[in-house]
Structure formats: structure tokens, C-alpha cells
Amino acid sequence: MSAILHKFDNAAALAEGLADALSARLAAAIAARGKASIAVSGGSTPKAFFRALSGRDIDWAKVTITLVDERFVPPESDRSNHALVAANLLQNNAAAAQFVPLYHAAATAEDAAAIATEKTAAIPAPFDVVVLGMGTDGHTASFFPGGTRLEEALDPATPRGVITMEADGAGETRLTFTFSSLQDAGYLVLHIEGEGKKEVLARAQASGEEAEMPIRAVLGRAASPLQIYWAP
Numbered sequence: 001m002s003a004i005l006h007k008f009d010n011a012a013a014l015a016e017g018l019a020d021a022l023s024a025r026l027a028a029a030i031a032a033r034g035k036a037s038i039a040v041s042g043g044s045t046p047k048a049f050f051r052a053l054s055g056r057d058i059d060w061a062k063v064t065i066t067l068v069d070e071r072f073v074p075p076e077s078d079r080s081n082h083a084l085v086a087a088n089l090l091q092n093n094a095a096a097a098q099f100v101p102l103y104h105a106a107a108t109a110e111d112a113a114a115i116a117t118e119k120t121a122a123i124p125a126p127f128d129v130v131v132l133g134m135g136t137d138g139h140t141a142s143f144f145p146g147g148t149r150l151e152e153a154l155d156p157a158t159p160r161g162v163i164t165m166e167a168d169g170a171g172e173t174r175l176t177f178t179f180s181s182l183q184d185a186g187y188l189v190l191h192i193e194g195e196g197k198k199e200v201l202a203r204a205q206a207s208g209e210e211a212e213m214p215i216r217a218v219l220g221r222a223a224s225p226l227q228i229y230w231a232p
Ligand SMILES: O=C(O)[C@H](O)[C@@H](O)[C@H](O)[C@H](O)COP(=O)(O)O
Pocket: 041, 042, 043, 044, 045, 046, 068, 069, 070, 071, 081, 132, 133, 134, 135, 139, 140, 141, 142
């Protein structure tokens, strides 16, 4: 599917522009169906955009927020994406939103993934909005090169849901939505910043295996047009 580039002069302008676009999409979903859903990524890039979005004036009580992926750590951990979202997005007006975590205090990550799959199944598919990040190794979500269940995660036949992933670059065991859960979002966003990530994206857009740079699955096979938001 195609990719549309939204280029901004700087990160602050991108944060505002992305917050404007997403709040409009969420408000339109609420107007159409009475509810809206958004799955966001963790990492360091999204903080400013989370803060901008948290202040937008929409009916947040009708919005369900979840994560694209999570580290298998409790929300008290400084590695937790839940903690990142709680501190930066579930604030201000957006504090009224419903948040559905992926981490659950279970005996194993597999048990937590099964619980997350069950709990997130209540969110109508497809997501209205999905915001992906990208690592310098070309991973997105927790689709890491060399990941233990990468082929399964990217397989279009794999059902929607949350699975575990382990990889050298991932740190803790991860909990990640599958490609099939994310790729048909009403508005599918890739949010990256800096010249380095722009070069990584260019490499990913060149020919090569998905397993080498898993973002290629999104670039090449997502059902929804990919909205690339980039600032230097
Ligand atoms: O849990 C995570 O870390 C994210 O979901 C991950 O996929 C992230 O989007 C990329 O690693 C980019 O992270 P940065 O924004 O920190 O570069």
C-alpha cells in the first residue's frame, strides 16, 4: 500500500500537527459510532505528541487507548510503556479516556499475552488509529529482527491478538499486537524523528527481506495507507 509523508520543520511542530490529525480522526469516529480507539507505541519519540494530544478537546470518555506493544514489566517499572502513557497521555483532557494495558501480573509472559488478547478483543476492530514507531534496526511494535516469533507475528494468517516476543535488541520479553491487529487501522501512522531514522526508513523502503527490517511488512503489506510523520 502507499505511504504519505507529512514533513515538519521540527519535533514541536510535528507533535502539534499529529495531535491535530489524530484528535480529528478520533472525534470523527465518535461522531460516527459513538466510540473511538487508538493504539500507541512506547519508546522516547512519542512523549511530546502524547502531551499535545492529551490537551485536545474531544469526548475522551468515549476513547479507548491501548498499546501497540509492551515490555513484560509492571507499570511501576521505568521500562513500562503503560507508565509512559500514564505520565504523558492519560493527563489533562485525555485523563478521561479508558486505558487497556497489555501487561498483566501473570506467572508467565505467555499467560499475560493470553489475558491481553482476551481483554483487547473487546476493542472493536480495526483500530481507528495506530501509531507506530521504528527502531534504528528497522523494528516496529515488537517485531524485532531475529525475534523468537517474528514470522508468526508478521503472518497475515495469524489472528488478531497479543503474542510474546524475545529478541537480542528487545531487552525484556515483549507483549506485542500482531501485524494483522495493526495493519488495517483507520489511520495508520509511522512517527519517526531525526536524520538517522530517515536513513533507516530509506533503507527499509529499498528491496530486502521483511525479517531483516520488519518495518518492511508495514511498508509493503499494510491494508491502510501509511501516514509517515517526520521531523529532523
Ligand atoms: O516499546 C517500544 O520501545 C516501542 O513500541 C518501540 O517499537 C518503539 O516505537 C521503537 O523502539 C522506537 O523507539 P524510540 O522512539 O525510543 O526510538
